[in-house]
Amino acid sequence: xxxxxxxxxxxxxxxxxxxxxxxxxxxxxxxxxxxxxxxxxxxxxxxxxxxxxxxxxxxxxxxxxxxxxxxxxxxxxxxxxxxxxxxxxxxxxxxxxxxxxxxxxxxxxxxxxxxxxxxxxxxxxxxxxxxxxxxxxxxxxxxxxxxxxxxxxxxxxxxxxxxxxxxxxxxxxxxxxxxxxxxxxxxxxxxxxxxxxxxxxxxxxxxxxxxxxxxxxxxxxxxxxxxxxxxxxxxxxxxxxxxxxxxxxxxxxxxxxxxxxxxxxxxxxxxxxxxxxxxxxxxxxxxxxxxxxxxxxxxxxxxxxxxxxxxxxxxxxxxxxxxxxxxxxxxxxxxxxxxxxxxxxxxxxxxxxxxxxxxxxxxxxxxxxxxxxxxxxxxxxxxxxxxxxxxxxxxxxxxxxxxxxxxxxxxxxxxxxxxxxxxxxxxxxxxxxxxxxxxxxxxx
Amino acid sequence: xxxxxxxxxxxxxxxxxxxxxxxxxxxxxxxxxxxxxxxxxxxxxxxxxxxxxxxxxxxxxxxxxxxxxxxxxxxxxxxxxxxxxxxxxxxxxxxxxxxxxxxxxxxxxxxx
Numbered sequence: 102x103x104x105x106x107x108x109x110x111x112x113x114x115x116x117x118x119x120x121x122x123x124x125x126x127x128x129x130x131x132x133x134x135x136x137x138x139x140x141x142x143x144x145x146x147x148x149x150x151x152x153x154x155x156x157x158x159x160x161x162x163x164x165x166x167x168x169x170x171x172x173x174x175x176x177x178x179x180x181x182x183x184x185x186x187x188x189x190x191x192x193x194x195x196x197x198x199x200x201x202x203x204x205x206x207x208x209x210x211x212x213x214x215x216x217x218x219x220x221x222x223x224x225x226x227x228x229x230x231x232x233x234x235x236x237x238x239x240x241x242x243x244x245x246x247x248x249x250x251x252x253x254x255x256x257x258x259x260x261x262x263x264x265x266x267x268x269x270x271x272x273x274x275x276x277x278x279x280x281x282x283x284x285x286x287x288x289x290x291x292x293x294x295x296x297x298x299x300x301x302x303x304x305x306x307x308x309x310x311x312x313x314x315x316x317x318x319x320x321x322x323x324x325x326x327x328x329x330x331x332x333x334x335x336x337x338x339x340x341x342x343x344x345x346x347x348x349x350x351x352x353x354x355x356x357x358x359x360x361x362x363x364x365x366x367x368x369x370x371x372x373x374x375x376x377x378x379x380x381x382x383x384x385x386x387x388x389x390x391x392x393x394x395x396x397x398x399x400x401x402x403x404x405x406x407x408x409x410x411x412x413x414x415x416x417x418x419x420x421x422x423x424x425x426x427x428x429x430x431x432x433x434x435x436x437x438x439x440x441x442x443x444x445x446x447x448x449x450x451x452x453x454x455x456x457x458x459x460x461x462x463x464x465x466x467x468x469x470x471x472x473x474x475x476x477x478x479x480x481x482x483x484x485x486x487x488x489x490x491x492x493x494x495x496x497x498x499x500x501x502x503x504x505x506x507x508x509x510x511x512x513x514x515x516x517x518x519x520x521x522x523x524x525x526x527x528x529x530x531x532x533x534x535x536x537x538x539x540x541x542x543x544x545x
Numbered sequence: 546x547x548x549x550x551x552x553x554x555x556x557x558x559x560x561x562x563x564x565x566x567x568x569x570x571x572x573x574x575x576x577x578x579x580x581x582x583x584x585x586x587x588x589x590x591x592x593x594x595x596x597x598x599x600x601x602x603x604x605x606x607x608x609x610x611x612x613x614x615x616x617x618x619x620x621x622x623x624x625x626x627x628x629x630x631x632x633x634x635x636x637x638x639x640x641x642x643x644x645x646x647x648x649x650x651x652x653x654x655x656x657x
């Protein structure tokens with residue numbers, strides 16, 4: 102027969118096993134622990150009074166109290182939202198438990214937690230800056246990967262052996278997700294997520310990792326962890342294998358699909374975004390001559406019409422007023438005679454003037470840069486270009502005396518750095534835009 | 546559902562909370578006493594894992610429907626946390642009882 106003290110320790114351990122699975126403040130935890138222990142203690146006493154021996158009475162008290170993992174989840178839900186309980190509420194108890202975990206457990210945990218942070222980085226980026234369909238696929242993929250990572254964390258915490266192999270399998274994904282962050286133009290975020298993941302993981306471990314013995318309590322947490330990083334200790338500690346092989350394969354597929362999704366998304370055409378065929382670009386050059394046929398002025402009218410517009414072309418971030426690529430219109434009028442005198446003045450004598458030819462309103466364009474005879478203007482977000490409206494940009498140029506013709510004038514339209522249409526015309530000509538790799542790839 | 550093990554009525558969280566309010570509407574009780582009283586008054590039909598009463602009590606306390614205070618018992622026994630209804634809890638109990646009776650009458654009408 103056990104000593105009463107040993108049985109009371111056993112009852113307290115059962116309370117601890119319940120609260121290990123829950124996450125809440127220390128004061129609340131201490132009070133709840135005292136209350137649960139009081140219940141078990143009284144149940145134990147009553148069972149003894151009913152004729153059971155002390156051991157059997159303790160068994161009865163623990164059995165009737167309920168399964169610890171389930172009660173832990175109920176307790177977490179009593180203090181937090183369901184979302185918290187299924188995310189942070191899983192992560193924190195994973196390291197907060199005072200069960201006698203080997204140090205190498207935390208290494209596995211850091212791999213899983215690091216991936217968790219990187220997936221978070223991609224999720225935020227996709228949700229905020231990607232176009233709707235790409236964001237949907239990216240976020241869905243990220244969530245799939247989340248599920249796999251969270252299940253592995255929970256399994257590891259529940260001492261399920263398969264989680265060890267899964268963490269090893271996940272190691273390349275730690276690198277993969279960092280690469281995805283980098284590849285999708287998030288060098289800072291990639292670095293940040295990895296550093297935050299490592300720091301958060303280390304800080305959480307340092308704050309919550311239990312001191313296992315009086316001797317080890319005097320050592321730093323990192324030294325304790327370093328001392329028993331032997332994976333064999335972890336293999337011994339993990340003893341359950343409740344996951345069927347088929348489910349394990351499913352989980353691996355979940356992680357692979359989830360990890361591939363953001364990359365696939367960025368390479369898929371997004372039907373919510375327009376293509377070159379949905380933008381018409383035109384250019385008209387009208388030359389005014391004197392009686393002897395010499396040029397006096399050149400009037401350039403560039404036009405563009407969208408058959409439809411993009412839905413959230415730069416994601417939620419842009420919709421909230423953040424940055425991102427914009428549209429640019431460009432004119433090149435630089436054409437020189439052999440003696441170096443420009444055919445037309447590099448700067449227009451009038452314009453460019455932007456307008457909506459459909460409703461007569463003004464289209465604001467802002468000078469974005471240029472050099473001699475070449476100029477680029479940006480069309481701000483506030484322009485709110487509408488489908489079916491014909492927009493015109495008109496410029497008037499003076500001409501050097503004695504000229505009878507000008508070199509082709511080039512008009513280019515760069516849509517969100519996704520595609521460029523360019524038209525080229527000279528006196529009396531009109532032209533429509535053709536796809537070119539970049540602005541002014543063909544021109545004077 | 547609170548528990549797969551329950552052999553009698555399957556309770557949702559809300560219904561379980563209402564039962565706890567009902568018990569505490571009679572007098573102040575502590576957790577162990579609540580479980581025993583629940584089992585006794587339901588004649589064993591509601592026989593949940595005993596620990597499930599505490600998360601439910603925490604939810605009711607968080608919602609301001611019950612309040613708790615610690616009471617020393619002495620002779621080496623752990624302290625007990627006694628719960629009582631607050632004014633909001635009394636109102637919630639009255640409303641819940643009314644809704645439950647309406648539901649019960651409707652169910653009786655359907656089942657005959």
